Amino acid sequence: KMPPLQPIAASLINEKEALRDEKQNTVVASGTNFVGNITSNGQVHIYGTLTGNIEAKDNIIRIMRNGVVEGNLSCRELFIDGTVNGECSSETLNIEENGNINGTLTYSALTIKKGGTFSGQAKLTAPVAKLSVEKEKKRVGE
Numbered sequence: 001k002m003p004p005l006q007p008i009a010a011s012l013i014n015e016k017e018a019l020r021d022e023k024q025n026t027v028v029a030s031g032t033n034f035v036g037n038i039t040s041n042g043q044v045h046i047y048g049t050l051t052g053n054i055e056a057k058d059n060i061i062r063i064m065r066n067g068v069v070e071g072n073l074s075c076r077e078l079f080i081d082g083t084v085n086g087e088c089s090s091e092t093l094n095i096e097e098n099g100n101i102n103g104t105l106t107y108s109a110l111t112i113k114k115g116g117t118f119s120g121q122a123k124l125t126a127p128v129a130k131l132s133v134e135k136e137k138k139r140v141g142e
Contacts, residue, residue: 030066037071044075046082053086065098080116091127
């Protein structure tokens with residue numbers, strides 16, 4: 001007896017959705033020198049060199065061990081294990097063991113692992129959840 005087609009079709013649709021989500025990641029490969037700005041709805045991984053800005057509003061940017069960025073980064077969560085020269089704005093900012101930032105940081109939470117370096121200015125912002133509560137209080141109080 002043949003298996004019903006419905007479960008097979010459903011599993012194929014789920015696989016296509018998973019592949020589509022994977023394809024939203026942007027990767028600058030090792031040995032690549034990219035000049036220009038990146039705006040992404042998915043994760044951004046930099047293994048090579050990027051001269052330009054990266055904006056991944058509600059997502060993650062990872063600057064890998066030999067990755068270099070000359071520009072500004074804006075995202076929800078930032079991991080730096082390479083080198084960044086520029087402004088970094090992120091809710092959560094993680095400087096890994098080989099990470100090196102020269103510039104300005106704006107963050108809600110900052111972690112610098114042993115070996116990671118930061119040179120520049122740092123600005124702490126209120127966590128996003130706390131900001132929305134404060135805005136709600138102001139709105140209700142008016």
